[in-house]
Amino acid sequence: MTLLTDGDMLFPAEPSIRGVARDLYSSVKNLPIISPHGHTDPRWYAENNLFPDPAQLLIVPDHYVFRMLFSQGIDLESLGVPTLDGSPVQTDGRAIWRIFAENYFLFRGTPSRIWFDYTLQNLFGVEELLSAESADRIYDRIAECLQQDAYRPRALFERFNIEAIATTESALDDLKWHRQIRDSGWSGRVVTAYRPDSVVDPDFEGFAGNLDQLGDITGCDTGLWTGYLDAHRSRRAYFKEFGATSSDHGHPTAETANLSDAAAEELFNRIRNGSEDERERRLFRAQMLTEMAKMSLDDGLVLQIHPGAWRNHSSGTLAKFGRDKGFDIPSRTDYVGALKPLLDAVGLEKDLTVIAFTLDESSYARELAPLAGVYPALKLGPAWWFHDSPEGMRRFREMTTETAGFYNTVGFNDDTRAFPSIPARHDVARRVDCAFLARLVCEHRIREEEAHELATELAYTLAKQAYRL
Amino acid sequence: MTLLTDGDMLFPAEPSIRGVARDLYSSVKNLPIISPHGHTDPRWYAENNLFPDPAQLLIVPDHYVFRMLFSQGIDLESLGVPTLDGSPVQTDGRAIWRIFAENYFLFRGTPSRIWFDYTLQNLFGVEELLSAESADRIYDRIAECLQQDAYRPRALFERFNIEAIATTESALDDLKWHRQIRDSGWSGRVVTAYRPDSVVDPDFEGFAGNLDQLGDITGCDTGLWTGYLDAHRSRRAYFKEFGATSSDHGHPTAETANLSDAAAEELFNRIRNGSEDERERRLFRAQMLTEMAKMSLDDGLVLQIHPGAWRNHSSGTLAKFGRDKGFDIPSRTDYVGALKPLLDAVGLEKDLTVIAFTLDESSYARELAPLAGVYPALKLGPAWWFHDSPEGMRRFREMTTETAGFYNTVGFNDDTRAFPSIPARHDVARRVDCAFLARLVCEHRIREEEAHELATELAYTLAKQAYRL
């Protein structure tokens, strides 16, 4: 019978390329997973509880899934997405699952479909296509699995062959789940990453209070510029105790600044006393990227910049369901001018790693590959978010490799909250990269032995090196 | 002998993909044509007269054809394009045809070449390549055909297997040709579409007079905001009597607005008394898109937005030959911020359909697919205008499918004035879509039976459903 996921999935049909792709893939498919950037919940690994029902695990938290269903007129309430005011939503996992199954055809041609099929097959042993007809059988199968110890978070972590995974925590987080993981004696390597948006972005909800809290936590006087910077240093050191090797910055644009100490201090003071305007808030965010880069020079954290999302685009959905409900939309992002202040400040540093992501593919060949292909400190993050898909990852390689080479990229990031999908996502990335390399081999652009080295580097080594894991 | 149009045209060369593409295509090639957006002249169907000579039918009105010839130094006068001042132009169809034939090589690699060969072969039974040498023979052949009743508009309509076709008329049009078609008892389904540019765009030539005329036609007081809106409602209802299922809006940008009633009324008053500035003219156009969308909620017309053309770019050509002479040039178009007011107003409505087109491919993956992949009211129009070509349609699928899926797209639109080319254009679209689906099948991304369903949906069903035809 046809498997949900064919062994040749995503390999080009042309037989000679497919043959090389198979060879390359066979040497990387079982490599350990390095997941240096993501959003799984450290509590899972800390408590190691059973996961709830199939819908709560696989549908309700996956914005790729519910945004597609919503686009075709299916209410978020019927998919179990919680409302802010607590008004009722569907809680019956089977009912949610049936809606998803009836509409599974909507995902044809999308990466969600590939990830889902892979997960059904490889994690739950499902052999039939999800549909209205098969919905209940598959639901029961998954629900049964989820009752078993082999499906607890730590068991899955080991089964997935994860060598290291990073979560992402707010600068204000106490990291108690990470502490619990460490104290448990479990050998799984789960590290945190420093995400200070709430204390560097004056537009962040509760910013002033956040700075007060930052002061309380660190014992630094966050009413002063120097104290505020010290507080960051203190938190970064604390995050490093829990394995952090990177910081992560979700700014609306790539804008950076490099003010004099005096000007930065004055700007901070205006923001701290609330007398700043919109331009100054932008400037402060821009300045803080450079400050973070300078701290990275000292403490070695890798700096990740991923600008370009217009967050919570639908006012109505934000009001009813809150943030992160599938309404973050990419927008045009310029890098060449925006990054110049930071690059002038620290771009020539060999011991610094700044990883830039983009949601604007038009910047790949025009801006990001040329920048990463010359600045020692700058590396290119992989195809990201909406572009983390077979066609998106192929375009990334086609548009960046010739100018930046492979070695100014940093392997794959799954960037996901969807724990069960992690092996599927890495498998897709490995397949797409092997397909790309196989084409280069068959067009006599690189030798097959080079492609084997590259396949391993793209699947494993580059991520490990770039993120210092 | 080599046919002008090979049976495998546009199918990938790789044998397994080509095999699947052939199978898919064989099941859709004879499906009826749904042509929900276009610019054929309703008078043709109303009067059902014989078409004039080959040049007047195939060359003089086709801006793709004469722009290419003009770009290589051939005068528009020699191609029979009328001048505004009536200064003489070529009227001998055979002389025009000979110029075209001698320069037919210029179209190598363009869709015009494919459409033309297809039409020569399938409509006129021509078996040889057009050239200076074959020019007269082919001209005579076509001229002879055009004298036959089988080549009258209605006969061609039926021969083309058109199930429904939409024309586009100004809001001020009396729709007399549509009335004549209806009254004739002919069974061909020719519907109109509501195009109000002349009465919503303050920059439109004669705008103030147009509003007066709109008032006269409808009996509404278009000196008042409420009367003006009522006049639109009245005309939309009138257009619906003649089959309209959509409105069509050719704004320079995608900008929308959602003013309060009072602010909209004040803006209208300023524009009505001529005291507005450029910013207010833009704002009025932006507001009117949202007003049209609100009316669509009531009357069910599908709203089409296709921004981004810099119209009549050459001042010299505009002065000498007038509008629409091949000098409309695409320009960069932003959607995420521009559409937000409209989407905040009505984007979550399940019963509304807004179809967005673009001339800026960089917006496919970055903006339009993410927007259409979440807003229930928004769908993606097909690859449009210059991008309505094999490579353009392939890029459209590659850059939109993974995020928007297939089901947030609306099938194919030929958008043409060139009636004889309609079957060719739909054939190209069907071939390109089958080729794309065949690749997905051979790369094991969808199953072959799913591809068969999708092939029919992309060729027929989605257009019919989206446009409510």
Added chain:
Amino acid sequence: MTLLTDGDMLFPAEPSIRGVARDLYSSVKNLPIISPHGHTDPRWYAENNLFPDPAQLLIVPDHYVFRMLFSQGIDLESLGVPTLDGSPVQTDGRAIWRIFAENYFLFRGTPSRIWFDYTLQNLFGVEELLSAESADRIYDRIAECLQQDAYRPRALFERFNIEAIATTESALDDLKWHRQIRDSGWSGRVVTAYRPDSVVDPDFEGFAGNLDQLGDITGCDTGLWTGYLDAHRSRRAYFKEFGATSSDHGHPTAETANLSDAAAEELFNRIRNGSEDERERRLFRAQMLTEMAKMSLDDGLVLQIHPGAWRNHSSGTLAKFGRDKGFDIPSRTDYVGALKPLLDAVGLEKDLTVIAFTLDESSYARELAPLAGVYPALKLGPAWWFHDSPEGMRRFREMTTETAGFYNTVGFNDDTRAFPSIPARHDVARRVDCAFLARLVCEHRIREEEAHELATELAYTLAKQAYRL
């Protein structure tokens, strides 16, 4: 044994396409090279001296090479790149070569790798892959070759089968090397091109002095607008004496202007007396493009516009090593509005040729192909700079051909300072074009005999015609 450059390099793997590509390529691979735009040093051809050591020939002057090495943390000093202050850098060619060889893997997937392998094999008879292990053997081989008369510039020129090559000189250059070439009686065709950036760009270093010098050279009063224009006419005529058929303009943007004579004169006066602002400097550059185009109408020089580079992006590198050190970064470039003044002035002229290049691929299908596909005076330059690569050239054809056709493009430009790489670059371009044409043939979009004609035109004829060589 595996050759460095396989005979099928860059041809698609699918056997039927590869077969057609081979046939097409076999008919163009030995065509003479037309190199109408480049930056080789005319002194080489004039003096015909032996080239220095391998590193000085192949590494130190190649910004593609040293920027990649620098991006991975290798100091420019260790690569022999001279410092502005004369502080010491590596001068031992073998030491530089070893660093390059050890890091040759970094170039996997880049065009530099292909060009280098081609050159090693075809120019120096090297049969093994460059690596740390083979470094010294290959270095010795090249060094030995460079001592032979067969490797002098004129011998290589003839061996490369160059029919004509253009260099690029400043408007202030005395063209003494070109004079020496002409006076030598050597038959090689080396022509100059008129590059007036230093005397049309008020931001150019020493602009005022440059204008004085322009006056001295020409005997025109460059203190006056009319005298300044006359000086340009005089220099253009002088450059034409040394074979120039083109001018070349490296403006930061594509902005053009078409002021009245009086306004242009007033602007010139403000700039000449130093009272202008930034906006006026931009406007002057914009106006001068149109002035150059008007002069081209009289003297027949082809006008080349290649905007979009952010020059010398790294302040630190500029201060230490000076200009042109791999830090020129592409940025977003708009053409539709920017070129309108120039196109309104002269765009309909059939006897004028304006060639536009871009570093922003998003402009290919959206702006440049639609413009070149209608304006008689406008042609598209080939994939340029970072996009002069297999994937870049493929995208250029895929994104421009359907709208502009092949005949509004101008063949290939190598645009290089790296003389030994010229055959490699043209070979890559010929291969990529043959591969593209072969796909069109196999998809039945053009006939094989048409593809043969086109292959020759893309490799040879179009460049010769467009540049009037």
